[in-house]
Amino acid sequence: MRAFFRWWLVVMLAAVVLQIAFAGYGAFSTADKVSNGTVDEQSFEDSFGLHIGFGYLVILGGLLTFIFALAARPGRSRVLHALGIFVLLIVQLLLAWTGAAVPGVFGALHPLNAFLILGAVAALTVRMWKEPVETMAPEVAPATSPPAT
Numbered sequence: 001m002r003a004f005f006r007w008w009l010v011v012m013l014a015a016v017v018l019q020i021a022f023a024g025y026g027a028f029s030t031a032d033k034v035s036n037g038t039v040d041e042q043s044f045e046d047s048f049g050l051h052i053g054f055g056y057l058v059i060l061g062g063l064l065t066f067i068f069a070l071a072a073r074p075g076r077s078r079v080l081h082a083l084g085i086f087v088l089l090i091v092q093l094l095l096a097w098t099g100a101a102v103p104g105v106f107g108a109l110h111p112l113n114a115f116l117i118l119g120a121v122a123a124l125t126v127r128m129w130k131e132p133v134e135t136m137a138p139e140v141a142p143a144t145s146p147p148a149t
C-alpha cells in the first residue's frame with residue numbers, strides 16, 4: 001500500500017501543477033477574447049471550464065490522499081500531513097465560491113492558497129520517497145502474543 005501511496009502522491013503533484021496551468025490558460029484565453037470583442041458568461045465558462053471541472057477532481061483526489069494515507073499507515077505525522085492537504089483543498093473550494101463576490105480578499109487568496117497546496121503535496125511526496133519503505137514502522141501492528149501462563 002505504501003508503494004502505491006508514493007506513486008499516488010506523484011500523480012497528485014502532477015494534477016495540482018496541471019490545475020494551476022489550467023487557471024493560466026483560462027486567464028489568457030479570457031484576455032484574448034476581451035481583445036477580440038466582449039466576454040460573456042458563456043465564453044468565460046469556456047475558458048475556465050477545464051480549470052473548474054478538473055478542480056473538483058483534484059479536491060476528490062485530496063480526500064483519496066487522506067484515505068490512502070490512513071490505509072498505508074506511514075506514521076501519524078504523515079497521515080496528519082495528508083489531512084492538512086485535504087483541508088487546504090476544502091478551503092480552496094470555499095475561496096473559489098466566494099472569490100467573485102469579494103475579489104480583493106477571497107479571490108486573491110485562491111491562487112495564493114494554490115501554492116500552499118502545491119508546497120504541501122510536494123513536501124509529503126518528498127517525505128514518502130526519502131525514507132525507504134522497509135525502514136518505516138510496520139504497516140500492520142505485530143500481533144501480541146498471549147501472556148504466558
Ligand code: HEM
Nearest residue numbers: 016019020023048052055056058092096097100111114117
Ligand atoms: C490547487 C490549485 C487549485 C484548485 C484545486 C482550484 C479549484 C477550483 C475550483 C474547484 C473552482 C470551481 C469553483 C466553482 O464551482 O465555481 C475554481 C474556480 C476558479 N479558480 Fe481555481 N483552483 C486552483 C488554483 C487556481 C489558481 C492558481 C488560479 C489563478 C488565478 C485560480 C483561479 C480560479 C478562477 C478565476 C476560478 C473561476 C471562479 C468562477 O467561476 O467564478 N485557481 N478553482
